[in-house]
Amino acid sequence: xxxxxxxxxxxxxxxxxxxxxxxxxxxxxxxxxxxxxxxxxxxxxxxxxxxxxxxxxxxxxxxxxxxxxxxxxxxxxxxxxxxxxxxxxxxxxxxxxxxxxxxxxxxxxxxxxxxxxxxxxxxxxxxxxxxxxxxxxxxxxxxxxxxxxxxxxxxxxxxxxxxxxxxxxxxxxxxxxxxxxxxxxxxxxxxxxxxxxxxxxxxxxxxxxxxxxxxxxxxxxxxxxxxxxxxxxxxxxxxxxxxxxxxxxxxxxxxxxxxxxxxxxxxxxxxxxxxxxxxxxxxxxxxxxxxxxxxxxxxxxxxxxxxxxxxxxxxxxxxxxxxxxxxxxxxxxxxxxxxxxxxxxxxxxxxxxxxxxxxxxxxxxxxxxxxxxxxxxxxxxxxxxxxxxxxxxxxxxxxxxxxxxxxxxxxxxxxxxxxxxxxxxxxxxxxxxxxxxxxxxxxxxxxxxxxxxxxxxxxxxxxxxxxxxxxxxxxxx
Numbered sequence: 022x023x024x025x026x027x028x029x030x031x032x033x034x035x036x037x038x039x040x041x042x043x044x045x046x047x048x049x050x051x052x053x054x055x056x057x058x059x060x061x062x063x064x065x066x067x068x069x070x071x072x073x074x075x076x077x078x079x080x081x082x083x084x085x086x087x088x089x090x091x092x093x094x095x096x097x098x099x100x101x102x103x104x105x106x107x108x109x110x111x112x113x114x115x116x117x118x119x120x121x122x123x124x125x126x127x128x129x130x131x132x133x134x135x136x137x138x139x140x141x142x143x144x145x146x147x148x149x150x151x152x153x154x155x156x157x158x159x160x161x162x163x164x165x166x167x168x169x170x171x172x173x174x175x176x177x178x179x180x181x182x183x184x185x186x187x188x189x190x191x192x193x194x195x196x197x198x199x200x201x202x203x204x205x206x207x208x209x210x211x212x213x214x215x216x217x218x219x220x221x222x223x224x225x226x227x228x229x230x231x232x233x234x235x236x237x238x239x240x241x242x243x244x245x246x247x248x249x250x251x252x253x254x255x256x257x258x259x260x261x262x263x264x265x266x267x268x269x270x271x272x273x274x275x276x277x278x279x280x281x282x283x284x285x286x287x288x289x290x291x292x293x294x295x296x297x298x299x300x301x302x303x304x305x306x307x308x309x310x311x312x313x314x315x316x317x318x319x320x321x322x323x324x325x326x327x328x329x330x331x332x333x334x335x336x337x338x339x340x341x342x343x344x345x346x347x348x349x350x351x352x353x354x355x356x357x358x359x360x361x362x363x364x365x366x367x368x369x370x371x372x373x374x375x376x377x378x379x380x381x382x383x384x385x386x387x388x389x390x391x392x393x394x395x396x397x398x399x400x401x402x403x404x405x406x407x408x409x410x411x412x413x414x415x416x417x418x419x420x421x422x423x424x425x426x427x428x429x430x431x432x433x434x435x436x437x438x439x440x441x442x443x444x445x446x447x448x449x450x451x452x453x454x455x456x457x458x459x460x461x462x463x464x465x466x467x468x469x470x471x472x473x474x475x476x477x478x479x480x481x482x483x484x485x486x487x488x489x490x491x492x493x494x495x496x497x498x
Contacts, residue, residue: 040170041097042088044123045104048116049084056111061087063107089177154247161244168233168240178275179226183219207292211285218276302450309434309445312368313488316360316467322350322392323358327471330482333361337482338474352392360467363388368436371467372447372486376429379412379479380472383431385442387463405442405456406468407431417454428453430486437461 039047052060064087065076074090082090091100101120108117317333325343329336338356347353360371364385375381382398384406390396398404399418407417413424430447440459445452471483 041101041123042092044120045088045091045100046085048104048108048120049087051116052084052113056113057084059111060107063110064091064103151251154251158244158247158251161240161247165237165240165244168237172230172233175226175230179223183223207285207288211281214281214285218281222276299450302445302452306432306445306447306450309368309370309432309443310488312370312434314362314364314369314371315487316362316371316485318469318485319350319359319361319466321348322352324352324356326356326473327358329358334485334487335482336469336471337480338471340474340476350392352396354394355396355470356473357382357396357468357470359386360469363464363466364435364437365461365464366437368434370432370434372430372432372488373469374430374484374486375409376427377481378409378472378483379475380409381483382406382408382468382470382472383433383444384468385433385435385465386468388466389463400456400459403463404468405459407444407454408470409472415453417456420454433467435465437465 049057049060061079061082064074065079074094078090079087088100091103094100095103101123105117105121108114108120318329318336320329320333323329323336323345325345326338326341327336328339328343336358345351350359352358373383375383384404386405387403390403396402396404398406407415409424409428410416415422415424426446426449428446428448431453432445432447434443434445435441440457440461442456442459443452444454469483469485471481472479474480
């Protein structure tokens with residue numbers, strides 16, 4: 022009895038032993054930068070170890086982070102054995118032996134504690150009672166120690182969570198920097214979501230810590246009572262068994278910021294995709310505009326109801342029919358007019374303002390198309406055009422589709438050799454319609470129709486825009 026009591030007192034006066042995590046950390050501190058890099062590389066090698074720590078977690082981990090990851094993955098004793106194996110692989114047998122000795126000493130201390138507990142069962146009833154009290158005291162101290170360690174673990178997890186939130190915020194700022202004006206709200210929402218999750222996690226950690234501290238206070242009080250019983254002869258008033266929370270159920274789950282980031286990134290991607298498409302469309306339009314030509318209207322082809330401006334750049338339809346010679350070139354049944362210029366090779370582009378109109382036709386046609394009677398408006402008849410009807414419907418050959426947004430200006434581009442005719446909304450740079458695979462065999466003329474007046478509802482002029490980059494007319498009859 023005296024020996025055991027002395028051993029307990031002596032043990033209680035010993036300096037506090039280091040924990041396995043501290044031993045691991047001190048061991049890693051003795052590695053050089055290159056050795057520590059090799060150490061982490063071997064940890065994340067999953068070729069023969071299904072429990073390998075993910076490379077992404079180890080990539081930027083320092084020595085303390087690495088210890089935390091190992092203990093979380095393997096547990097303390099297995100983490101020490103794993104570290105010993107890795108240290109031997111990188112030829113640091115001195116550290117491996119030291120760590121192995123430390124691990125063995127800790128196991129021996131645990132086994133000695135079990136032997137002392139078993140020896141207590143052979144004592145008298147009084148001795149057994151006091152032994153039980155000592156055991157309960159030791160259990161309380163152990164429980165307190167474990168809760169203190171859990172507090173440290175939660176505090177460190179909360180710190181890691183905070184650092185992760187800060188890194189996420191910084192990364193988001195860099196991601197959104199290029200398109201800051203268009204994605205400013207998305208960035209603000211993302212940061213707010215991250216901070217809200219972090220605040221919630223911090224509150225959870227603080228709440229758990231408070232509960233554990235309260236339990237520690239209660240355990241400390243019970244430990245004091247047991248100490249008092251040990252110093253008295255009255256050992257019959259045996260305290261009730263302790264009821265404490267299960268530490269395995271006390272955890273701190275770091276919030277995941279991935280969902281918030283991905284939601285914001287997906288929204289940003291949609292914006293960037295739209296911006297990218299618009300950027301590409303504008304780039305294409307700019308390239309087409311490099312082939313701008315100066316187009317003017319040919320009065321000799323104009324229907325008698327069409328009124329042309331003196332400069333040949335504007336046309337509208339009147340209700341009164343003019344007395345004009347019925348020459349072969351003139352349209353007599355449809356309110357159409359051609360451009361003076363003809364094109365039999367290369368690429369050319371022109372723009373026409375259609376703002377405020379409810380009906381119009383634009384495109385290119387063969388010089389040889391019919392001008393009298395019924396006119397077929399299809400590519401098979403040398404007619405590549407689009408038209409607006411009712412202010413809300415586009416038509417092209419046998420196709421028709423609804424107008425999404427009002428078009429103010431239309432760009433017409435032709436690549437004679439590639440057989441392409443395209444129509445674009447100049448303001449948005451969006452493609453309205455495209456003819457491809459055409460096989461041109463005749464001269465092409467720009468084609469216009471302002472549509473009939475409709476009692477003034479469609480009286481606005483069609484206006485051929487003057488582009489600064491416009492080249493001189495290629496040819497004119």
